[in-house]
Amino acid sequence: MHEMGIAMDILRIVQESIPAEMAGSKVQRVNLKVGKLSAIVPESLRFCFNVVAANTAAEGAELAVEEVPVVARCNDCGHAWTIDEAVFVCPKCRGARIEMLSGRELDIVSIELSEEEGDHADPR
Amino acid sequence: MLTPDKTLIYRHHEGHKGPHSHPHPHPHGGGVDTQRSGSREIKVVRRVLDANDMMAARNRELFAAKQIFVLNVMSSPGSGKTTTLRKTLSHLMPGLRCAVIVGDICTTIDADRLAESGAPVVQINTDAFGGDCHLAAHVIERALAGLDLDAIDVLIVENIGNLVCPAEFDIGEDKRVVILSVTEGEDKPAKYPLMFRECDAMLLNKIDLLPHLEYDVQATLSSVAQIHPGMPVFQISAKTGEGFEAWLAWLAAEVDAKRKR
Structure with missing residues (x-):
């Protein structure tokens, strides 16, 4: 529901992450990790990002969303498992002291910038 | 948690390390490590909400310095948040000096109702902030x-x-406290697990209506026990005051616990 605000945050971080020596490059792709427990709808996020990124270095950039499963570990028996439904109790020992290993992510992993011909970029 | 100060920006040939390297298994896909010709990948590794997290941390420091206990009350519309808070304030005051920040997309109806308690009330209308569906840390700061x-x-x-x-x-x-009312259905915790995972206590409100409803309290309690085992659930009626003793005792204990820190 708050994808517009999230899209603005993503754009801000993307803009801050463009190295000075690559200023002027276009952002082709933004790689995100979104945990399945987060309140984000990737389709809405893409739509909003397209809107806020207009007329910026990230205009037209693709938002690549890697959905991260909800993984928990039981602090009693050490069992780790993927949570598919809203049950946060250890399936092995019925323990309730569980630790969330993943599923809450809303992270920017990386951005991919274009390296145009004749650019002064490194020779790789 | 990452802050911009701790942000790592490094080239992908430096490998996969830094605060993102955590021991749990999850698939690396989504093209994160693929390179198309003519592009260069810049590792970022930042939480999208890092600005909010930083502002929240700043708020938390301020509240600690001023020794203020802060309770975040959440629920769906119409669950009885305002009525519950009015009743709660009437018990807490004047022993504790209370204040309220109330968020709505529009109107000051809730603030007007809460101000009758005598507590200072600040109304936030988020339409000025883009009609937001939640209160963010910077809005609280303001x-x-x-x-x-x-x-x-x-x-x-x-x-x-x-x-x-x-x-x-x-x-x-x-x-954090979530209020669920018995007119909303037993399935709400399972439908919104993040909310019920993130809260420290739950109020089940409007129990005075139970005789008129086919509401299965036990089903709600079982569901909550699966989503957030051990979370205290207080069954209350904000209208009649039933069940408030246990809720107020929990709240008082939490306020005390913060003062002793």
């Missing part, structure tokens, strides 16, 4: 300007009526 923080023991934040988004945003609170 609202604090309208309060005398030296004259407050307990600050209650009545969040926007919504079971989805407020759960995602830290505002610097000490404890």
